[in-house]
Amino acid sequence: xxxxxxxxxxxxxxxxxxxxxxxxxxxxxxxxxxxxxxxxxxxxxxxxxxxxxxxxxxxxxxxxxxxxxxxxxxxxxxxxxxxxxxxxxxxxxxxxxxxxxxxxxxxxxxxxxxxxxxxxxxxxxxxxxxxxxxxxxxxxxxxxxxxxxxxxxxxxxxxxxxxxxxxxxxxxxxxxxxxxxxxxxxxxxxxxxxxxxxxxxxxxxxxxxxxxxxxxxxxxxxxxxxxxxxxxxxxxxxxxxxxxxxxxxxxxxxxxxxxxxxxxxxxxxxxxxxxxxxxxxxxxxxxxxxxxxxxxxxxxxxxxxxxxxxxxxxxxxxxxxxxxxxxxxxxxxxxxxxxxxxxxxxxxxxx
Ligand SMILES: [Ca+2]
Ligand SMILES: [Ca+2]
Numbered sequence: 001x002x003x004x005x006x007x008x009x010x011x012x013x014x015x016x017x018x019x020x021x022x023x024x025x026x027x028x029x030x031x032x033x034x035x036x037x038x039x040x041x042x043x044x045x046x047x048x049x050x051x052x053x054x055x056x057x058x059x060x061x062x063x064x065x066x067x068x069x070x071x072x073x074x075x076x077x078x079x080x081x082x083x084x085x086x087x088x089x090x091x092x093x094x095x096x097x098x099x100x101x102x103x104x105x106x107x108x109x110x111x112x113x114x115x116x117x118x119x120x121x122x123x124x125x126x127x128x129x130x131x132x133x134x135x136x137x138x139x140x141x142x143x144x145x146x147x148x149x150x151x152x153x154x155x156x157x158x159x160x161x162x163x164x165x166x167x168x169x170x171x172x173x174x175x176x177x178x179x180x181x182x183x184x185x186x187x188x189x190x191x192x193x194x195x196x197x198x199x200x201x202x203x204x205x206x207x208x209x210x211x212x213x214x215x216x217x218x219x220x221x222x223x224x225x226x227x228x229x230x231x232x233x234x235x236x237x238x239x240x241x242x243x244x245x246x247x248x249x250x251x252x253x254x255x256x257x258x259x260x261x262x263x264x265x266x267x268x269x270x271x272x273x274x275x276x277x278x279x280x281x282x283x284x285x286x287x288x289x290x291x292x293x294x295x296x297x298x299x300x301x302x303x304x305x306x307x308x309x310x311x312x313x314x315x316x317x318x319x320x321x322x323x324x325x326x327x328x329x330x331x332x333x334x335x336x337x338x339x340x341x342x343x344x345x346x347x348x349x350x351x
Pocket of ligand 1: 256257258259260261262263264267273274275
């Protein structure tokens with residue numbers, strides 16, 4: 001006698017099936033966020049050995065994000081160190097065949113701005129800036145970067161890693177969307193010959209403390225002579241894989257804060273107040289006395305004052321007549337004092 005099996009599962013099995021479906025979803029992994037204009041990316045690749053068949057690409061954030069307005073660790077990228085260890089081994093931090101670089105593009109549909117890193121030869125010395133690029137060069141290079149981000153098998157819609165919601169492992173290939181292809185093809189510059197970028201990458205041959213990437217921003221309207229290339233900031237990484245961004249060191253602009261005609265730096269030399277417009281270095285008086293001419297000027301300790309004399313202010317007529325460490329100066333020279341007129345000038349230096 002034939003017994004028919006029910007075509008639908010008994011109710012008691014349904015919770016188990018639902019649980020099974022959920023577990024499948026978590027195994028398949030989340031998708032990385034879509035790239036947007038101005039995004040900056042980190043790329044890691046090994047030229048051989050463990051992990052040599054895949055690149056690791058991490059979205060750092062947009063060039064306008066708050067994280068790039070200050071120096072500090074970039075915490076929005078998850079645990080990059082765990083991903084690097086999983087892909088390239090625990091010794092990733094000292095592998096001489098492991099490379100990293102930073103790249104990005106803004107405004108592909110208009111006049112693109114490009115970002116490309118360059119490793120410092122010496123950790124304490126900024127790298128030489130990339131050459132400016134004209135519009136056509138930036139456009140071509142930007143398209144190659146865009147291919148890595150948005151092309152078929154590129155970053156877009158790829159699966160996030162176990163340790164970073166913005167990181168993905170990408171198979172190395174000869175497609176334009178392959179980061180490894182763009183930066184590691186022998187005999188070419190990175191992201192195409194028009195970029196003129198010999199290599200945007202650093203290596204871990206000298207450990208994490210031995211590599212720093214300066215990120216340069218290439219922009220402009222197409223005329224190389226006016227296209228600025230500026231240092232956007234510097235990326236470093238520690239042995240735990242924590243990425244740090246450091247803003248460029250800004251050289252303070254010398255100003256005349258109190259408007260007395262002397263720059264703050266000049267007032268520092270003279271020892272006068274940079275915030276008091278009535279206090280600045282000057283010859284205060286010249287008094288022709290019975291036996292000496294007294295030249296008064298404001299003086300402080302640890303400075304050198306050189307007194308010059310001219311008969312008529314003509315070019316080349318200034319003569320050094322005294323060097324002192326304090327004012328005033330007393331001129332007793334009978335020849336100078338016998339003249340109907342004469343001029344004194346005082347120059348201060350530190351010390
Ligand atoms: Ca001043
Ligand atoms: Ca002053």
